[in-house]
Amino acid sequence: MLAAARTAFAERGFDGASIRVIAADAGVDPALVHHYFGSKDKLFLAAIEAPADPEELLPAALAGGRDELGANVVRLLLQVWDGPGRTAGLALVRSAVNNEWTARLLREFLVAKVLRRVVGTLGLPKAEGEARGSLVASQLIGVVMARYVLRLEPLASASPEELVAAIGPTVQRYLTGDIVLPGGAVTAL
């Protein structure tokens, strides 16, 4: 039943998915969903909160040297999204675009659970970490949008390692490069 919810939310977003089709897909009654989860909001939380667990995978990606951080982050992203984590991720992204509170969910997930960890390993000042983190996020979200939502070719069909090679350096530059930071001055590491 949670699986049906994940699929529906991933394909149609929070607003587009209906409790009715989720229940039909799971072979149960729509009223049961309310009885178990209380509301559509809580069903959504239950559907995405469970499998969105990069917290276990992140440490491994951060374990390498600081020069491989960019490639490792991209590789982790593709591992999660080319695996079973895609449905939960798509559900979050599709929902966040048209719904304010799901957008908030995604934003806080990105900032608190991902970017802060990645940037944290570099030991940067708070402002600089946020600046670099938001740049990294812009590239990662863009990859997700182009590859999994818009299915823009040839990026959508490229192998993970090709993308790691192409995009990893961009992330690396955002993380440790000598760049102009949004909201700040040029900073070198």
Place this chain on the structure above:
Amino acid sequence: MLAAARTAFAERGFDGASIRVIAADAGVDPALVHHYFGSKDKLFLAAIEAPADPEELLPAALAGGRDELGANVVRLLLQVWDGPGRTAGLALVRSAVNNEWTARLLREFLVAKVLRRVVGTLGLPKAEGEARGSLVASQLIGVVMARYVLRLEPLASASPEELVAAIGPTVQRYLTGDIVLPGGAVTAL
């Protein structure tokens, strides 16, 4: 009335926007909308097709040297999105995420109207142009998502020129850099 439609589509996406609120916002009757445009689909097309005209601005951005192409593309993107073109763009992006045919619209707009022009000025083989174009698209879409949809700070509040300085080199590298291309081998210009 088209203005009300654009605003509504930009804020809530195609599925989320309703003819009722559009009509109320424009101070007219919902039935009038149908009478003028026939259907919600055609209203959407009329709302976005009109002001989404980067075709006039693109040549100017492409006029500079090949080494400034990355910065110029980012600068153009921010000019359009920080100006009145934002509503039309947001309408297209918000709608494309949850709706297959609007996604198709955005994809074809991106490929045919933008990427092909940009990459075309470099005189690349078709496959290489598409590969580089999709990489560029991934970064540009990511900026749009982070800055205008998710409002991720500090990127959302950064000045355009700060972003040109930070992100321009990424686009430049995707366009003319010595990189591994998705679906191809290493290529140098």
Place this chain on the structure above:
DNA sequence: GTCTATACCGAGATAGAC
């Protein structure tokens, strides 16, 4: 030409029988 009224559908949620 414009708008009132409404048809028709599907959404989320709830009450209450079994």
Place this chain on the structure above:
DNA sequence: GTCTATCTCGGTATAGAC
């Protein structure tokens, strides 16, 4: 505990009076 039946609301679209 499970499901039938139903409530209320809001969506698109249409028919027909002024």
